[in-house]
Amino acid sequence: xxxxxxEVVVIxxxxxxxxxxxxxxxxxxxxxxESTDRTGGRVDTVRQGDYWxxxxxxxxxxxxxxxxxxxxxxxxxxxxEGRSIALHLNGSTVDTSNxxxxxxxxxxxxxxxxxxxxxxARVLAATPFLESQSRFAQRARxxxxxxxxxxLLNGVRSELAATIVRSWSAQxxxxxxxxxxxxxxxxxxxxxxxxxxxVPNFSLPVGGNQTLTDVLTEDLGARIRLNSVVQSVRRDGDxxxxxxxxxxxxxxLRAKRAIxxxxxxxxxxxxxxxxxxxxxxxxxxxxxxxVVVGFFTDEVGPQRWDNYFAISAPQLSFQAVFNHAAxxxxxxxxxxxxxxxxxxxxxKADALLDLPDEEIVSRFRNDLLSxxxxxxxxxxxxxxxxxxxxxxxxxxxxxxxLPTLRDPLGNIYLAGDYQLDVPSLADxxxxxxxxxxxxxxxxxxxx
Numbered sequence: 001x002x003x004x005x006x007e008v009v010v011i012x013x014x015x016x017x018x019x020x021x022x023x024x025x026x027x028x029x030x031x032x033x034e035s036t037d038r039t040g041g042r043v044d045t046v047r048q049g050d051y052w053x054x055x056x057x058x059x060x061x062x063x064x065x066x067x068x069x070x071x072x073x074x075x076x077x078x079x080x081e082g083r084s085i086a087l088h089l090n091g092s093t094v095d096t097s098n099x100x101x102x103x104x105x106x107x108x109x110x111x112x113x114x115x116x117x118x119x120x121a122r123v124l125a126a127t128p129f130l131e132s133q134s135r136f137a138q139r140a141r142x143x144x145x146x147x148x149x150x151x152l153l154n155g156v157r158s159e160l161a162a163t164i165v166r167s168w169s170a171q172x173x174x175x176x177x178x179x180x181x182x183x184x185x186x187x188x189x190x191x192x193x194x195x196x197x198x199v200p201n202f203s204l205p206v207g208g209n210q211t212l213t214d215v216l217t218e219d220l221g222a223r224i225r226l227n228s229v230v231q232s233v234r235r236d237g238d239x240x241x242x243x244x245x246x247x248x249x250x251x252x253l254r255a256k257r258a259i260x261x262x263x264x265x266x267x268x269x270x271x272x273x274x275x276x277x278x279x280x281x282x283x284x285x286x287x288x289x290x291v292v293v294g295f296f297t298d299e300v301g302p303q304r305w306d307n308y309f310a311i312s313a314p315q316l317s318f319q320a321v322f323n324h325a326a327x328x329x330x331x332x333x334x335x336x337x338x339x340x341x342x343x344x345x346x347x348k349a350d351a352l353l354d355l356p357d358e359e360i361v362s363r364f365r366n367d368l369l370s371x372x373x374x375x376x377x378x379x380x381x382x383x384x385x386x387x388x389x390x391x392x393x394x395x396x397x398x399x400x401x402l403p404t405l406r407d408p409l410g411n412i413y414l415a416g417d418y419q420l421d422v423p424s425l426a427d428x429x430x431x432x433x434x435x436x437x438x439x440x441x442x443x444x445x446x447x
Contacts, residue, residue, distance in 0.1 A: 014041020045208030078327025115158030127190035167314030170345035174288020
């Protein structure tokens, strides 16, 4: 077996791994092992002309490490300020930023209106408690963590309202309300229901989310080794030993420290001497599922959906259409064309994942044209992605084991979007940076 040495090995080249490695690189010798043939993890962007489609993770939000990296590398941000979400229901499309239109112009019964109003009021009432550190807010969060998201439907007798809640859960987290705790659902949906201008840096990097991962990848250069499938990460005296396959060839890498940024189930598998409390914490994590079909379009002139960054479509084969071009619609100079991504998550994704490509594309195209018939004959070639593991989520009571995963295992450090408060691209980056800084401190170096 071929054996090499380095100071730090980073396992996984997603957002957490790339951020960890670029934080380490100026101070330590680092090697990044990535099992696939590309970097970025669940960040995946397809570009065409002036437009792009994120067929992986959708938005950039929050503050801190991720936003600082975008600023540092001079990556232009396409703001979603002033953009809204529409709801397509029973054949009509209504802007959700206008409560009057939502409640009285949408084709639904009075029972449906009442049910939707109850759910919306519950989400909006709970949202302010998710970031406050007051004692009352902490108790409110504990209650939300102890309940399934489906509790929001308690006393609601409208099946349509239930369909909409399932759609919200699926499009933002890739799971159904009876799978996840209410706290994560309320946070994810609360962002969508409040004015995006109030959410710091809720935006789209110009060129797509992959613009940043491409820059970080270029910075790391030959330090990244693609198609390197890690078999095990073991503590060994004052360091670690990583066994991996370079294609079909087994190799061994010895390092002083390791940072593992792989998804929970893979991390649990490749660390053979994982203590039981860590194993329990990883087992408490579940991942959302998505099927995505993107279309570049060639319409000309202003369109009625230009100011929507998303259209929620709970009754169709997908639950949402994300309009990436909304971030570019400024002023009166509306360029021809556009970029749309249709997302099905949760149970709908489960029913689609194993279908033939042609069947999935046909369903999505037909339903998209039912929402935006103006695009007949103007949809480009479909871009299909199946994601069986995307956003981490927790069932009620399971999140309490999460703090365990923030502590290193001797010389093995953990990082990933599961590790901090909100499973997002921003938290993945922050987690990677924190682990890298802890490694540098353990080596007696500062950033």
